[in-house]
Amino acid sequence: MPYDRQVAMLLREAGLTLALAESCTGGLIAGRITALPGSSAYFAGGVVAYSNRVKEQLLQVPPSLLAEHGAVSEPVARAMAEGARLLLGSDLALAVTGIAGPDGGSPEKPVGTVLIAVADRSGCKVERFVFSGDREQVRKQTVDQGIIMLKKRLEASKRS
Amino acid sequence: MPYDRQVAMLLREAGLTLALAESCTGGLIAGRITALPGSSAYFAGGVVAYSNRVKEQLLQVPPSLLAEHGAVSEPVARAMAEGARLLLGSDLALAVTGIAGPDGGSPEKPVGTVLIAVADRSGCKVERFVFSGDREQVRKQTVDQGIIMLKKRLEASKRS
Numbered sequence: 001m002p003y004d005r006q007v008a009m010l011l012r013e014a015g016l017t018l019a020l021a022e023s024c025t026g027g028l029i030a031g032r033i034t035a036l037p038g039s040s041a042y043f044a045g046g047v048v049a050y051s052n053r054v055k056e057q058l059l060q061v062p063p064s065l066l067a068e069h070g071a072v073s074e075p076v077a078r079a080m081a082e083g084a085r086l087l088l089g090s091d092l093a094l095a096v097t098g099i100a101g102p103d104g105g106s107p108e109k110p111v112g113t114v115l116i117a118v119a120d121r122s123g124c125k126v127e128r129f130v131f132s133g134d135r136e137q138v139r140k141q142t143v144d145q146g147i148i149m150l151k152k153r154l155e156a157s158k159r160s
Numbered sequence: 161m162p163y164d165r166q167v168a169m170l171l172r173e174a175g176l177t178l179a180l181a182e183s184c185t186g187g188l189i190a191g192r193i194t195a196l197p198g199s200s201a202y203f204a205g206g207v208v209a210y211s212n213r214v215k216e217q218l219l220q221v222p223p224s225l226l227a228e229h230g231a232v233s234e235p236v237a238r239a240m241a242e243g244a245r246l247l248l249g250s251d252l253a254l255a256v257t258g259i260a261g262p263d264g265g266s267p268e269k270p271v272g273t274v275l276i277a278v279a280d281r282s283g284c285k286v287e288r289f290v291f292s293g294d295r296e297q298v299r300k301q302t303v304d305q306g307i308i309m310l311k312k313r314l315e316a317s318k319r320s
Contacts, residue, residue: 027180029187034186034187047208048208103197
């Protein structure tokens with residue numbers, strides 16, 4: 001079974017809802033989640049937070065975090081996930097922030113650097129990836145990896 | 161030139177920003193807009209407003225409109241576009257609401273019924289479509305038509 005169907009099944013079984021906050025994927029994860037009929041049962045909604053303004057005003061990411069760590073950072077990914085969960089009143093939230101390229105890379109944060117966070121009531125887990133490929137490939141891998149992280153989180157909370 | 165590149169060029173030329181509010185397309189229009197490098201210059205952000213709760217709380221769609229006309233209606237599409245424009249502080253906003261199927265259709269509003277609204281400071285224009293095909297095809301046609309409506313609106317405001 002593809003991962004997105006497994007995520008859908010796990011959310012349904014557990015009666016949990018999901019929110020999304022997407023920067024570099026720009027809505028593609030929401031697009032994948034809502035590709036499945038009946039997704040409105042567990043999909044609370046999403047925010048495409050491309051600008052810092054949206055991250056601050058909608059997701060309540062503290063401006064100090066953005067200034068100190070940059071938008072593509074572990075603390076901002078975490079704050080985006082927690083902010084989306086609050087804003088959309090969901091049980092879980094997935095957030096991604098990254099540099100899809102071709103511009104915006106640096107030696108410390110090369111193009112392909114992506115942070116993915118999953119928040120639920122027990123806390124928030126963030127992972128850092130450096131994907132290779134062009135803009136489309138980086139975005140695609142981010143979508144896939146985000147869905148894998150959701151699946152893992154849902155499986156872990158099922159066991160506990 | 162593909163329509164999405166034309167929209168990008170028209171937004172850049174006019175120095176205008178764009179916000180999105182997507183129901184049935186679930187983030188796919190935002191995904192298309194942000195597929196282009198440099199889109200952060202004109203893309204303010206988006207809301208995937210799948211549930212009525214998100215339409216009401218984030219986009220300020222009056223609950224009375226939802227109750228009276230249903231989520232897939234001309235007044236709700238209009239309110240979503242105007243709400244997105246205010247929420248995200250953009251010059252233009254595009255909103256879509258529709259029935260992608262396979263469920264949710266009725267004789268009055270069959271599967272494939274989609275309302276697309278474009279709001280800017282001069283007002284809001286809404287068009288109704290009934291697309292044929294399966295869920296994926298309805299969503300794809302909605303994305304394409306939304307981008308065409310944006311292009312037309314930007315071309316019209318350029319002439320005026």
